[in-house]
Amino acid sequence: MKETKRPADRLKKVLMIDKLKSASNLEELLKNDARILLENYFELTAGAVRTGLNIDEKNLINIELTAKAANIKRFGIILK
Amino acid sequence: MGRKLVFTSGKGGVGKTTMCANIGIALSMLGQKVVMVDADIGLNNLDVVMCVENKVAYDVADVVEGKCRLKQALIQDADFPSLYILPSFHNYDTANITAPNFKSIIDTLSVGFDFVIIDCPAGIDSGFHRAVAAASEAYVVTTPHISAVRDADKVMALLNGYPLLNIGLVVNRVRGDMVISGEMMTAGDISRLLRCTPTGIIPDDDTVTVNSDIMRHNTECEVKQAIMILAENILSGKRRIYDCTDDYRGIFGKLKARLKKMF
Numbered sequence: 001m002k003e004t005k006r007p008a009d010r011l012k013k014v015l016m017i018d019k020l021k022s023a024s025n026l027e028e029l030l031k032n033d034a035r036i037l038l039e040n041y042f043e044l045t046a047g048a049v050r051t052g053l054n055i056d057e058k059n060l061i062n063i064e065l066t067a068k069a070a071n072i073k074r075f076g077i078i079l080k
Numbered sequence: 081m082g083r084k085l086v087f088t089s090g091k092g093g094v095g096k097t098t099m100c101a102n103i104g105i106a107l108s109m110l111g112q113k114v115v116m117v118d119a120d121i122g123l124n125n126l127d128v129v130m131c132v133e134n135k136v137a138y139d140v141a142d143v144v145e146g147k148c149r150l151k152q153a154l155i156q157d158a159d160f161p162s163l164y165i166l167p168s169f170h171n172y173d174t175a176n177i178t179a180p181n182f183k184s185i186i187d188t189l190s191v192g193f194d195f196v197i198i199d200c201p202a203g204i205d206s207g208f209h210r211a212v213a214a215a216s217e218a219y220v221v222t223t224p225h226i227s228a229v230r231d232a233d234k235v236m237a238l239l240n241g242y243p244l245l246n247i248g249l250v251v252n253r254v255r256g257d258m259v260i261s262g263e264m265m266t267a268g269d270i271s272r273l274l275r276c277t278p279t280g281i282i283p284d285d286d287t288v289t290v291n292s293d294i295m296r297h298n299t300e301c302e303v304k305q306a307i308m309i310l311a312e313n314i315l316s317g318k319r320r321i322y323d324c325t326d327d328y329r330g331i332f333g334k335l336k337a338r339l340k341k342m343f
């Protein structure tokens with residue numbers, strides 16, 4: 001059985017996700033910028049950067065960016 | 081120049097037409113000269129809610145096409161002589177009713193009336209644009225349901241792109257008993273999330289199901305009081321709010337909430 005959320009909390013999450021995916025494309029901007037930034041330091045695996053959004057038990061919003069890295073890059077040299 | 085109000089929502093069935101009709105009646109009860117315009121062309125209902133469907137001779141499309149003068153298309157209300165309706169009756173091609181054409185009709189009406197009230201179609205396509213582009217103020221109607229508020233949020237973002245003097249919020253169909261039990265969002269929750277103070281909060285009331293033009297009827301009910309307060313707020317800029325939970329507080333209130341649940 002699913003736990004029933006307070007309707008206002010549920011709406012908050014819906015509106016947040018809408019903002020992330022809105023016409024201004026915040027989600028894509030975040031993903032692209034994060035990938036470019038991270039690629040200076042890490043050898044990222046092929047999977048794209050993912051975004052996630054959750055509201056925690058303190059009613060605060062967690063905006064998560066997840067990337068998978070196989071290795072660390074240092075001064076252009078890949079350490080194996 | 082009169083004020084040009086559009087009632088919009090994104091989502092259908094939240095009470096735009098009901099609000100237009102009853103706020104129009106309320107404003108004319110408050111001594112204002114009011115004309116309501118049905119911009120929901122093709123899925124018109126304002127004529128039915130206002131009980132004038134059999135009086136329609138010409139409609140907004142005929143005005144645009146020059147088949148009649150604007151004055152000929154206006155229908156005077158049977159009870160309130162300072163209230164008029166411009167119907168949109170025909171279910172045909174709306175290509176001629178462009179946004180500029182529609183705006184010029186609204187502008188002409190605003191010269192002779194204190195209020196022009198535009199009933200906007202659901203959705204956010206050309207019909208929405210046509211209705212909103214003609215208005216000087218917008219009121220977003222929502223119910224306390226997540227999908228309706230979500231659409232209201234999107235509509236508000238779109239409205240920011242229009243040169244409107246004011247964007248208001250009307251929370252319709254609030255169930256005081258469900259608000260108290262925590263099952264329904266409060267208007268406070270909604271206004272906090274939409275970052276917009278409501279101009280009016282309207283209770284869910286079965287009398288509206290029976291008579292859509294409830295303001296015209298002689299019954300005493302919650303919804304009439306709430307709509308009158310909303311109309312006064314629109315007229316004077318006041319911020320009085322009807323408390324939908326008032327009836328469900330105290331011992332008798334709790335009993336009433338119980339009974340409402342049972343039946």
Ligand SMILES: Nc1ncnc2c1ncn2[C@@H]1O[C@H](COP(=O)(O)OP(=O)(O)O)[C@@H](O)[C@H]1O
Nearest residue numbers: 092093094095096097098253283284285288289
């Ligand atoms: N406050 C209310 N209480 C009860 N029923 C309502 C209320 N407001 C609207 N309704 C009902 O909801 C339905 C849809 O309303 P309508 O005004 O046609 O919505 P819209 O124009 O946004 O599509 C109608 O049957 C109407 O009677």
Ligand SMILES: [Mg+2]
Nearest residue numbers: 096097120125
């Ligand atoms: Mg309608």
